[in-house]
Amino acid sequence: MVHIRDLALPDFPLLLAPMEDVSDPPFRAVCKANGADLMYTEFISSEGLIRDAAKSRKKLDVFDYERPIGIQLFGSDVETMGECARISTLAGPDLIDINYGCPVKQVACRGAGAALLRDIPKMVQMTSAVVKATHLPVTVKTRLGWDENTLNVEEVAERLQDIGIEALTVHGRTRVQMYKGDADWRLIAKIKENPRIKIPIFGNGDIDSPEKAVEYKNRYGVDGVMIGRASIGYPWIFREIKHFVATGEKLAPPTVEERVAMCRMHFEKSIEWKGERSGILEMRRHYAQYFRGLEGAKQWRMRLVDTYSVEEIYAILAEISAAEPVLVG
Structure with missing residues (x-):
């Protein structure tokens, strides 16, 4: 130790x-x-x-x-x-x-x-x-x-x-x-x-x-x-x-479901600690990284940063999980 x-x-x-x-x-x-x-x-x-x-x-x-x-x-x-x-x-x-x-x-x-x-x-x-x-x-x-x-x-x-x-x-x-x-x-x-x-x-x-x-x-x-x-x-x-x-072995990269779940956890903690408006605004800097390399990531990110609604953010995250976009890069 x-x-x-x-x-x-x-x-x-x-x-x-x-x-x-x-x-x-x-x-x-x-x-x-x-x-x-x-x-x-x-x-x-x-x-x-x-x-x-x-x-x-x-x-x-x-x-x-x-x-x-x-x-x-x-x-x-x-x-x-x-x-x-x-x-x-x-x-x-x-x-x-x-x-x-x-x-x-x-x-x-x-x-x-x-x-x-x-x-x-x-x-x-x-x-x-x-x-x-x-x-x-x-x-x-x-x-x-x-x-x-x-x-x-x-x-x-x-x-x-x-x-x-x-x-x-x-x-x-x-x-x-x-x-x-x-x-x-x-x-x-x-x-x-x-x-x-x-x-x-x-x-x-x-x-x-x-x-x-x-x-x-x-x-x-x-x-x-x-x-x-x-x-x-x-x-x-x-x-x-x-x-x-x-x-000595590499883990498989996180699945789409894991990415969404972790992003959602981060978002929930952000709202809890900063309040709704600040939590929504400050979370925006993280979306691009959470979904980097996924097909359609840009459109998901643009929708996430364009809303002030907690419910809509949860809905978009659910859409991403359901769509299961493939990793393209």
Whole structure:
């Protein structure tokens, strides 16, 4: 088993990446149903939480069926991050995670997320403040460095472990790369091979198939993998990887009936958590992925995004299931 303090995860756990405007409770519910072992909230702005912003507060919602679940925080001010760790602890997660990896301009240019890779002393100070502010395990997600000239993640791993983090996830790209090019896991492997490193090391970046998950497990020796974009509209990625790891065999892709059932579950959770109107609107971004590759998928999606009626959405989903469209791509 893999342990984050007293939190016991299975061998080679599969983590759901925190994704802004994606990994909310409804999305997490379908990923958990398909085998995600550890999940995180969308990242939460420390400044927004201190201001008591409604959107930031809403992201603190965690549910027992999601466990184990971590709340992820980002920010640029050391004292504020410590205070937010205290606030987040009261929400009852299983751990607190710090985002030192987000590359988007709105975050990094405000001195948060991946920007801290250019100021390791401040990163250490901020991490220490969070560790001291909570009784929960603290973990970190980061990148290889700011750019190719500052690949400092090995130093980051050692220094953050020394001040108390209990697991580290590394995305195999720099901030400058954003999400372009191939993720490079070689430095992740070097961290794992470092005899000083005792905490679990999880790899992230480009895991989009069972074969790649097993290949990277064997090649780079990571304790587990974090999956992000490949799970959007395809939560079955978790069960498929688990089956392949256990048996060496690939599962058949989900049937049309399974796709519809999972989409319906996601929709129901969305309505339940966000209310009818917001749940309908925010679910629209997921339909294309759930029915990707099915014959007639475009017409189904257009009808689903064109209605504000819960009953009509259920009726359209029933039509898709009854039609049993074939997989064409």
